[in-house]
Amino acid sequence: MPLPRPRRLARLIVRLFQGDDAPAFAADLEDLTARRGGSRLGRWFHAWRHVLSGLGRPLPRRGAARRLRHLHPRLAFRLALRSLSRDPVTALTAIAVLTLGLAAPTVFFSILWGSAFTTLPVPEGEEIVRLEVVQPSGSGRVVRVTPEDAAALAALPEFEGVGSYVADDLRISAPNGAALRLAGAEVDAATLDLLGVQPDAGRIPDVGEEPAWLVTAAVWPRVRELLDLELGESGNLEGVPHTLTGVMPDNFRFPLDHDAWRLVQHQPGAEVSIVARLADGVTTGQASAAAARAWARRDVVREVEARDATVRILGFTADRGEGAEALLMAALMVVGVALLAIAIANVSNLLLLRSADRRGALAIQGALGAGRGQLALQTFIEALLLTGVGGILGLALASVGADYVQSTLGPRNLGYHWIEIGIYPGVVGFALLLVLGTALLASLVPMTRLWRADIHGLIKQGDGGIEPPGRLRLGPSLVAVQLALSCGALVASGLMVEGTLTARAFGRTLPAEEVLMLPVTLEGEGLDGELLPARRDAALAEMERALAQVPGRTALGTGAPGFRELATQVRLDDAEETEAHPSNTVSPTFFDLMDVELLTGRGFGATDTRASEPVAVVNRAWVERNAPGSGGLGVILRAPNLFGDTPVRVVGLVEDVQLVETSEARLDRVYFAAGQLAPREVMILARSVDLAGLQGPLRDVLAGLPITLGEPMTLAEGHRFMTRAQQTFGMLVLLGGVSGLLVAAVGLYGVLSFRIRRRRREFGIRLALGADGASLARSVFAVSLRQVVPAILIGCAFAWLVSPVAALLTFGNDPRAPGVYIAVAGVFGGVSLIATWIPARRAARTDPMRTLRTE
């Protein structure tokens, strides 16, 4: 073991740092290692320790480093610039490749940075937690959290402070008549107290003082300009004068990316969210256990099943790079780094191509006294210039990408707390490191070739100095590997795109764009926990009557297909155990509104009331799953949480709603009659081709009713909203795949150009002997096919093998959908043909006379 493995690297280091002493050093190392004994691995480590210990020492004055002494960086810069401007096509291609190659990992790194390394907006933010209530399985009811819950938690020693808040937009109107809507929250004094952030200016008022509100420094200039408000002055919030008492620090955000707060004392029974600060040394697990005990014994009136709700304490920082998102981010990072590696290899190839091309110029430089070091430096500076421009463009591209990710994956869309993706100084630093590393790696191979080149040979013969690229072992095999890799990446992104497309195609058979969903809260609901069922019945009946006056079709439902649907514990008459079934509680007009065809039996009607026999309507998939062969009608089931022990009879069978969000989505549904249950959480569903025109009349007829309306949304919007994360990740991977394809195509182009250049003399002779251009072009295509076809096969096979593992990324789509593989192979083949066509055309146009004269 003269030098440890990998020997080439060890030899390079020893030669560079030991100079003329390298042979003696290697011999000494061999002596030492030979007598050391022990395991092979131990000897390997031992040998590397000796080799690397030379790295930290100053360079020797002999050997390799002597050549570095007389370097002229400014001259090298000027020459590099000139040589790049002489071949703008190669330069622009390299820049394009580098832009793509650098942008992708930068975006992915910005996601990582934004979710893991940004400063928390409150001091000791990792102690800030929230209470999450997991709804009792299958009850079909939603459990509310109230200020009383906050009080119960505050009594526990596990919490240092507990506050309650409601995230809601704040509408502020100023005395000058201007109005502004800010993303804000209604918070109680305890919340601001436990967050522990002091205002930059002004103060946080005490409880019981005048009504007050605060903003962040980030939106303060807008408030001042638009509303003409100063600190201490009053503006109207929800029609009541509130004094602006403080400006919070620029980066303070709570609960998500909200930046204005109204100080309130929440009413008993109001629905709130709970935030707390853990006491010293308490973990979220301990806090969860304590909260669960308190929840179970609390004496606020609740429905029986509401007590079964499980509560958890989650850190605000828990969203920062944990769980499935972390996996996705890691996957993206791998894609990004692979892409960069491919880009580096290709730029390296292009530079090599250039230096082989410029043998004459280099020879003259050498003859005029430029040392190898100077030539190598020039190559490095060329690479640095290309990478620098690519880096700047890549950073610009990454900034657009990061904005896109922030806007789609950002806090309010997905409820991620305290994640702000952007191009931070840390991300710029990362990009700079990438640029430097890329320049170094991309110029490494061309530099070593130059270093070893025989410059005198170049001058004498005009050849033989720079090793012909054909001997470059990296060349063809590298291209094959990168083609295969990018083919695999493209298959992965194709699968994701298929997922995204099918998710978008959801609603093809549903009038998703024509259906408006309007969440409704019954007034009084939540006070003391519950409305009396009779009052709820009356309110729903009133709503139905009012809706009947609206032009267009309307209905009530607890959810729409694929949106906010619940599950209910259901047991078939002969079964022992209950099971959660997807369910929806709807008014009689629901099926007609959704174009759900009634196959047999009947739908719901006005006669289905609390007084009548409980009935249900099921769909075809439900029958296939639960009562195959029965036809559905007349099946008796029990829904203990809804109807106690009373049997529920299936009276109708409807068509399945084509919910193609994922292949694993359950299509089976059991529908209950709103008239028999009067659900608490209900949505008004309205259908019209002119939804904008419908909203006015809808609000008019509902105006007098004791209800509060939520934000309207079409079913299509709702669905897009719910699948936004998938679409964003799908888009990112698609960008990665397409970038990979372009980058790989450039690589193929580079290698083919190399080969054609090498075979120029052969082509000249063949043409002189009577061959035609077309046959030469065919031979170039043959070379290309030998690279592309195995690459496609290997890439697809690789993707096929690992696709089950990547099923998470395909959102339930068949990871082996043949269509995707065929499409990718087609696209890949097409792009490869274009990359081959340019050099093939060049080969076909070879001028035999000129070639033979000059070569």
Next chain:
Amino acid sequence: MSPDHDSLGEFEHLVLLAILRVGEGAYGVPIRDEIEATADRSVTLGALYATLRRLEAKGLLTSKTAVADDTGRHRKIVAVTPDGLEAVRHAQARLRRMADGLEELLGEA
């Protein structure tokens, strides 16, 4: 004495002493072994070679590359120059002067 001699570092000092102890034909491995055995200090080849080059640049030792008869391997044979010997003497004397009067404390009495 040239100013260079004043800046003889501790490791350089050790290396020069080791070369003197090994005697004629001193090269990498025996020098390293001598330091490890006598001074009880672990030495890597990279550090040793760098120091040899530095001492050579200061003119404190000379080197020649020879091929060993038995193994055919390259050896960097080093020898201490008169200047080198002077530098060692100087460093030793300096150490002794510094330790003067501290014999009891240093346990050398």
